[in-house]
Amino acid sequence: MPKVLRPHITSDPAVCGGSPIIAGTRFSVRIVVGYILRLGLTPEELQADFPHLSLAAIYDALSYYYDNREEVDAEIKANDELSAQAEAHRTSS
Template identity: 65%
Template sequence: MPGPTCRRVVHSARHIDRPRRLGYATPNPSLIPAMPKVLHPHITTDPAICGGSPIIEGTRFPVRSVVSYILYHGLTPEELVARFTHLGLGQIHDALAYYYDNRDEMEQDLDANREATVRSRR
């Protein structure tokens, strides 16, 4: 008796707008309850370190640097830990989680600390 066969399911673009076609309204963002604030045990801020930007606790390593190395330069969290041996994998993942939980704030911090922006302040 032959084994079960697997069938690959391909979703076409016509399924993307199904809720709209069925008459469902797009939810109003102001009516969606805010998510509770998530604690990040490895992340802290100190006005005396990195201008108050979020840093990995116990270091002077800013969250923006973790984001830059991983999201913009393509390093994996494991490669980052290998390069910066004073950091742990949990700290790196918590920094990334902090970035995603506070994306608007972090994007402003990244923009304010780009090389061209910093040079123009001189």
């Protein structure tokens, strides 16, 4: 059963490994942070690219991030490391 973390943010061990996601989607807070804080998209641009996400949900994801920055940053770092390992393995084969 999903745990409600914010009005638009849930966590369920059966969905995306329990990462906080926008409710009703598989779009994680980590992905929202990546698009907005790393790539420089505005919330409005992200919503235009992914119209199934409401602006309220996107801003809720950002709010969750700023309240839980250490946790989400650790998840981002772990994902980046896993991606780098996968890329290194792919290019060495």
